[in-house]
Amino acid sequence: MGLNFAVMRERIGQWSHLIPEGTGDIVVLLVQLFIALTLIGWAYNRGFRPTERGPVVRLPLLTLAFGLSLLVRHIHSELWQPIMIAAAMIIAGLFDRSGNGRGMGIPLMIIASLLGLGFVLSALALTAVAVLVYMFSPVSKR
Amino acid sequence: MRKGKRNRPNIQAWLFALAIPAVAFFMVFSLMPYDRMVSQWPWGIGQGEVMAYQHLFDRRPGQHVEGKAEVYTLVPNGQGQLTLKAEEDEASVTQVELPVNGSTLAAAGSFLLETPEDRPFRGATALAFVPADLHSLEVLYAQAVADSLQIEAPATTLVQLERDGKAAGPYLVQERITPQYVLKHALVAMALVGEDGTVAPDDRITTAAGDTIGTAASGSLMRGERFDTTATAALGLLVCAEQRTDLLDGAAGAMYDRVTRAITPLYRMRFGKAEGESESAVSTAFREALSTDVTQQRIARLAEHLRADSAAWAARFLAIDSAAVPVLAKGRNIGLVQAEVDRTRERFLQRLFHPATASFIGPATDAPQQPSITLDPWLVQFRTNPDTLRFVRGKYDIDHDLVLPAGMAVVLERGARWFMAPGVSVVLNGELHMRGTDLNPVFIRPQVDGQPWGSIAVNGNGKTRVRLRGMRISGGSDLWAHGVRHGGMLSFIRADVRMDNCSIAESYGDAAVSARRGSFAMADCYVTGSRHGFIDLAEVNGSVERTGFGQPSRGEDAAARSGLSMRASHILIRGCTFADLPFTAVRASRSSEALVLASKFSGNAIAITALDGSSVDVDGCDFTGNAKVFVLRRDQAVLGGATLKLYANTLTGNGTEREVDAASKVEAGTTVDPTLLRTFQLQAGR
Secondary structure, eight states: OOOOHHHHHHHHHHHHTTSOTTHHHHHHHHHHHHHHHHHHHHHHHTTSOTTTOOOSSOHHHHHHHHHHHHHHHHOOOTTHHHHHHHHHHHHHHHHHOBTTBSOSHHHHHHHHHHHHHTOHHHHHHHHHHHHHHHHHSOEEOO | OOOOEEOOOOHHHHHHHHHHHHHHHHHHHHHSOHHHHTSOOGGGOOHHHHHHHHHHHOOOOOOBOOOOOEEEEEEEOSSSOEEEEETTEEEEEEEEOOOOOTTEEEOTTOEEEEOOTTSOBTTBSEEEEEEOOGGGHHHHHHHHHHHHTTSOOOOEEEEEEEETTEEEEEEEEEEOOOHHHHHHHSOTTEEEOOTTSOOOOOOOSOOOOOEEESOTTSSOSOOGGGBOHHHHHHHHHHHHHHTOHHHHTTTTOEEEETTTOOEEEOOOOOOEEEOSOOOOHHHHHHHHHHTBHHHHHHHHHHHHHHHTTHHHHHHHHHHHHHHHHHHHTTTOBHHHHHHHHHHHHHHHHHHHHSOOHHHHTOOOBOOOOOOOOOOOGGGGGGEEETTEEEEOSEEEEEOSOEEEEETOEEEEETTEEEEEOTTOOEEEESOEEEEOOSSSOEEEEESSTTSOBOOEEEEEEEEEEEEEESEEEOSBOOEEETTEEEOSSEEEEEEEEEEESOEEOOBOSSEEEEEEEEEEEEESOEEOOBSSEEEEEEEEEEEEESOEEOOOSSOOOGGGOEEEEEESOEEEEESOEEESOSSEEEEEESSOEEEEESOEEESOSEEEEEETTOEEEEESOEEESOSEEEEEEOSSGGGOOOEEEEOSOEEESOSEEEEEOTTOEEEEOSSOOHHHHHHTTOOTTO
């Protein structure tokens, strides 16, 4: 039995209006952050022994970054936007002082801010730079 | 085994990490075809960001374009103000923030320059400056479309701005819509609607009581059904073509027509970025007007009409590109600019020819039905045809207001006599014919002497005929009918009026005869005894010939009164007599044009007054014993001074012959230009 795409489209159309406006953009933002975090996390983990590696996607970091990008995206105040970004940097810097040395919180917060501001290409460039920096910098074994 | 730890990245890591993406970007942006570069990028990558990277990383060889536009210079003049110069024109201006409606963020670098009202810059008292780039092409396209549609839109100019001797780049300059703009560009009866949805009261000449039918404020002024459908549809199409939510919110404002009570939305260029919807009296009513099925069908028809001419529109936009792109390119690579321009034009044309009304404006709703007028029971006996009421020879007492249905004509045959009760009016929404003769005239008289009746008013459609012959009328005043002022004992709006062999005596209203927006021909009549004005014409084409204007024995407020008053009209005055009027005999204002031939002016306070951009040609006239003969003045700076051309006239025993201000001028000639005669439908030799 073949798929009836017209009926499917009609059904999708019937339900799609229930989804709030702008949901698609937010999902895309989340996916972008997820990909950036995955790439950076993978590069970050390289160099560590398999037993020392953390998860590739760090969920608290993803949550914080997603929250920041949502706030930056929806609050356009010239005062509050930089304050929010600076606060997120400080919090991420504190989180980064873990046992593995310098973490990837700060670059991810910058990427989240760029994505929130709509600078997707710049976020992509920074992701590439972060991945390469982590790949080229050694992990000192104690 | 001890745990590993990340150190600070070393210099090599930074070098490679920065160099590799940089090389990648260099390759991508130097090799990618421009048409691909300016098209839609995935993942929400914006064009602005792509262009910034292109500027940084695109190193391919190519031509770079730079163009020229008119240069506006702004320099401080030492009094806390600026001097704006462009070619020969110069004005002292004050810079203020560009006013935008609630939800809009003004574009960075935009500003407003205001001049004193009496010293405008090129006729404008407020100019909006918005920085221009390639996206501004859409503004210029939209302006071209607006110019072709029936919507009022200030002209937009692309200029190069220099501030304090430094180039500030290209700017779009547009006159701001102010009361002065409306005065200059709109019909006489138009008034700018305020942000609170109200308009300034009408500057009525007199305070005569007159008659009133209905109320002026039957519900709110700003209602969806009051919006002019043609202008609303035109603006709706531009809203869709430009995807502008600020226009949906009535950012450009609206004008109120005091004659038809219609509201006409206005168009202006984008001043910034709309961040959301804003609620105001105009926006709510405008959205209501746009959402009706009638308006949305009109938008679709307009788009279809433009689409039928798509090749011409594409050519017109290309012409705009060739003039504006070199200025807007700001020295960028011509290949990229061309690709971006092509894409901008195609997208605009797509949105213009296929407006997404349902998704951008909203789903269509049913338009409210207008209540129809029913025929007064007393009039049924005079109905000789389905659309005609005929009054044959006889006496008729009109003792209550009569408002006739649309299309219903009234005929008064010879010998018909209407006796009007005090404060009673007749409003026709169709043709009016009076067929009196010298022996058996048609009479319109008051039932009680000294107690004025209202008005006989005709609301036409532009072609509605009014033919009055052999009429004797007196004792009327004027009328407010559902908020529309009929400013005369006889009042005609949008009608084709012909009057001959009529006698118009004592009237108590603003004028004895008032005509607006139509044609008017009066011949062999006599007008006398008005308490205020005699004949008041606004936006009328026509003639007044062989007509006498006599001195009223009573009257007040002589300064504002006139025998024949014209505003924005084109009138031939030939063979008329203006005798002993203690006020102005002929007044031309609001850019009127008048040709006065073979007429006599004797013993008047002022024979001819010309104001505010009006032009009066006078030939073969006799001026005797007038206190002043010609008064030329500029009352509204934006309209300019008046012009008087004098040919072969006789002036005898007058007081002051010419009173002319600096903005006005008097010229002398030998014969009237045949071209001018033709505009008044006359031949040389007349």
